[in-house]
Amino acid sequence: MSAVTDSKRQFSRDEYFQDPQRYFTRLREKRPVAPVDLPGGSRAWLVTRYEDVRAALADPRLAKDPRKLYPGWEPGRVESMFNLHMLNLDPPDHTRLRRLVQKAFTPGRVSALRPRVEEITTALLDATEAIAAKSGDGIVDLLDQFAFRLPITVICELLGVPARDQDDFREWTSALLSPVGEPPADADQEREMPRDAAHAMFDYFTRLIEAKRESPADDLLSALISVRDGAGQENGAGSGKAAGPGDALTEGELYAMVFLLLVAGFETTVNLIASGTLALLTFPDEMARLRADPSLLPAAVEELLRYTNPLNHATERFTVADLPIGDVVIPAGEPVTLVTSSANRDPGRFGNPDQLDLTRDTSGHVAFGHGIHYCLGAPLARLEGEVAFGALLTQFPALSLAVPPAQLRWRPSSLFHGLESLPVRLR
Numbered sequence: 164m165s166a167v168t169d170s171k172r173q174f175s176r177d178e179y180f181q182d183p184q185r186y187f188t189r190l191r192e193k194r195p196v197a198p199v200d201l202p203g204g205s206r207a208w209l210v211t212r213y214e215d216v217r218a219a220l221a222d223p224r225l226a227k228d229p230r231k232l233y234p235g236w237e238p239g240r241v242e243s244m245f246n247l248h249m250l251n252l253d254p255p256d257h258t259r260l261r262r263l264v265q266k267a268f269t270p271g272r273v274s275a276l277r278p279r280v281e282e283i284t285t286a287l288l289d290a291t292e293a294i295a296a297k298s299g300d301g302i303v304d305l306l307d308q309f310a311f312r313l314p315i316t317v318i319c320e321l322l323g324v325p326a327r328d329q330d331d332f333r334e335w336t337s338a339l340l341s342p343v344g345e346p347p348a349d350a351d352q353e354r355e356m357p358r359d360a361a362h363a364m365f366d367y368f369t370r371l372i373e374a375k376r377e378s379p380a381d382d383l384l385s386a387l388i389s390v391r392d393g394a395g396q397e398n399g400a401g402s403g404k405a406a407g408p409g410d411a412l413t414e415g416e417l418y419a420m421v422f423l424l425l426v427a428g429f430e431t432t433v434n435l436i437a438s439g440t441l442a443l444l445t446f447p448d449e450m451a452r453l454r455a456d457p458s459l460l461p462a463a464v465e466e467l468l469r470y471t472n473p474l475n476h477a478t479e480r481f482t483v484a485d486l487p488i489g490d491v492v493i494p495a496g497e498p499v500t501l502v503t504s505s506a507n508r509d510p511g512r513f514g515n516p517d518q519l520d521l522t523r524d525t526s527g528h529v530a531f532g533h534g535i536h537y538c539l540g541a542p543l544a545r546l547e548g549e550v551a552f553g554a555l556l557t558q559f560p561a562l563s564l565a566v567p568p569a570q571l572r573w574r575p576s577s578l579f580h581g582l583e584s585l586p587v588r589l590r
């Protein structure tokens with residue numbers, strides 16, 4: 164596959180990470196369906212226009228299960244945990260796995276969590292304020308103290324993972340998700356996963372699952388273990404090891420599910436809260452509007468999702484048949500990256516897309532994807548966003564950025580678009 168040489172020449176890895184929209188805008192305008200070397204190291208066809216991205220997200224000619232692309236590939240237990248979760252599977256496996264957890268994430272079930280999310284938010288903001296007060300200059304990293312801690316605390320509680328282990332997760336996932344070194348020179352050479360972090364996480368889950376097997380609790384992990392062990396009531400799973408294929412969960416799938424829910428549950432929402440706060444600080448008139456009228460919060464969260472794009476793009480798919488998009492035909496067997504962040508800034512769909520406008524029509528934005536893999540946790544992320552922005556603006560009327568915006572750095576990740584830190588003054 165050839166690379167888009169002009170974009171390679173003009174965009175270093177760092178330029179891509181620091182301002183991916185500039186890179187995507189250029190592609191969207193010049194070559195909306197293009198084979199490129201992504202600065203994260205992977206190679207894929209990039210699709211950057213709204214209509215194309217949204218249509219492709221729901222197109223069954225784009226598949227996920229890596230075993231279809233690499234027949235004969237048999238991942239080990241640790242590799243399976245990272246690769247064979249529902250987000251990387253196709254029907255019917257995807258349908259079966261999603262159904263097992265769907266009920267825990269419906270808007271109704273999630274709205275019952277609001278009081279607890281508010282409680283966690285208040286405690287975290289109080290702690291953040293105390294740290295700022297002690298710091299001498301009143302500056303605190305809002306990402307570290309608040310934006311990261313809120314979603315991870317919530318998802319850990321839902322799953323039944325001890326909150327004290329949060330920092331370990333953060334370390335492991337950032338080692339696992341950040342690109343390391345330069346892209347491989349040889350197209351067939353896969354990027355190696357950082358072994359230590361992968362094994363540490365796998366061993367942690369092994370101990371956790373054993374402990375929950377011995378003393379189940381009222382949490383999602385215990386419910387999943389009971390489905391795995393054949394005693395689950397989820398979706399009428401019935402009892403006995405011979406549960407039907409509609410109910411089954413293998414041991415490997417159990418690990419992969421816990422990995423996916425945990426990582427998807429916090430690596431994204433941290434970015435919504437931190438980048439969303441930065442966006443509000445960058446557009447003070449919009450922030451003032453929201454402060455004056457908190458009923459705008461749900462709409463504001465949608466616009467902040469569209470504008471900030473916690474994920475640069477959807478996770479990788481590949482063609483299982485020739486796929487025409489616009490005037491290009493992507494041949495079967497090719498990796499495809501659907502650039503949701505570019506779609507959300509496509510002027511053909513959202514007028515004046517680089518302006519934050521909390522009351523614009525955001526319907527159809529693709530920050531949560533579209534089609535069968537549409538974000539399972541969207542109701543939870545929306546709730547956390549509403550509570551977080553609402554509390555921040557009410558509690559800290561003088562909230563301000565503590566460094567010039569140009570000093571802020573974005574994490575070197577191709578998939579996740581998130582700040583490294585967000586130094587603010589609360590008062």
Ligand code: HEM
Pocket residue numbers: 249250251261318423424425427428429431432435472473474477478479503529530531532533535536537538539540541543544
């Ligand atoms: C602002 C926060 C979030 C954003 C922007 C986001 C975004 C996304 C996107 C774009 C996808 C689809 C990816 C693709 O098609 O390749 C997705 C899938 C998924 N998300 Fe989220 N997500 C967020 C929060 C959450 C939370 C809190 C959870 C909680 C567990 C979660 C769990 C999942 C799961 C399990 C999937 C896979 C669904 C499937 O394959 O059917 N996400 N998310």
